[in-house]
Amino acid sequence: MATIRSMFPAEVDLALGWAAEEGWNPGLGDAAAFRIADPQGFLVAEQDDIPLGCISAVCYGPEFGFLGLYIVRPGHRGRGIGMALWRAAMARFAGRSVGLDGVIAQQENYRRSGFAFAHRNIRFALADTPRPPAPSPADFALQPAATLPFAAIAGLDRLCFPVPREAFLHHWLAAPGHVALAAIADGTARGYGVIRPCRDGAKIGPLVAQDDGVAAALFAGLLAAAPPGPVFLDVPEPNTAALALAQQAGMTPVFETARMYTGTAPMLALAQVFGITTFELG
Secondary structure (H helix, E strand, C coil): CCEEEECCHHHHHHHHHHHHHCCCCCECCHHHHHHHHCCCCEEEEEECCEEEEEEEEEEECCCEEEEEEEEECCCCCCCCHHHHHHHHHHHHCCCCEEEEEEEHHHHHHHHHCCCEEEEEEEEEEECCCCCCCCCCCCCCEEEEHHHCCHHHHHHHHCCCCCCCCHHHHHHHHHCCCCEEEEEEECCEEEEEEEEEEECCCEEEEEEEECCHHHHHHHHHHHHHCCCCCCEEEEEECCCHHHHHHHHHCCCEEEEEEEEEECCCCCCCCHHHEEECCCCCCC
16 A cells, blocks of 8 residues: 655655656756745655655645646556545645646546636747847846846736745746846836756746737747757747747647636736746646
8 A cells, every 4th residue: 555745855856757757848956946835745655665656735825736746657557546646635735726737638537626627728849949039129128037126026926826936936036047037117027037947958937028028028038048959838828929929939839738726716817927837836
């Protein structure tokens, strides 16, 4: 019989390695940021000290949580391990609304567990080819996000996430290899974005902007900071301007998820969310 417990810090890296094997392409430094979000929020199923599966049940305060990294190792599926992990995660979320980004094939299973479909997210990829030039000068400037008061970036982040997540955000902005830019006009932050190195290429996320012009400038600035290799952007489908930005840049869709919630879906400003942060933590 498998037992469920919270992961030790090093085991979060193990779970992300499994995620990479499943094709999810996590960031190179994601484990440290994920642990900061909720140190007890990563669960492992083991038997005879052998890890068999995992799930993340990250609680952002008393009202909201996000579920991800739901993996049972090949060869151990069909033995009830996944259900045991699911029940342990949902017990941890007691009293909270919960979000997840699930593969489309599992959408009906999540629905039976009380999750309602909110929208699709589409992962776009840009091959390692000549990249779009920066847009013409506009009425705003790009600068490192670290040069702004943290409260300004945290305020923008609330456009793409339902509750404050300051501890995670502090680390995400400054983690090794991450490049975080903000767009400034008249002394006010109009948007921000982060690009980080991944197992394959790099991902942009989040990318939050008050309009598509700001988003295009941030996107170009982040592309200029990208390491060699492909670049990925996870776009909420309801934001048609974000879809157009990706397509105009020559990106192609390679994957999609179903964003689902229990309870009432949060009121996010999806028209200003041009790229979500991660499929694992929302």
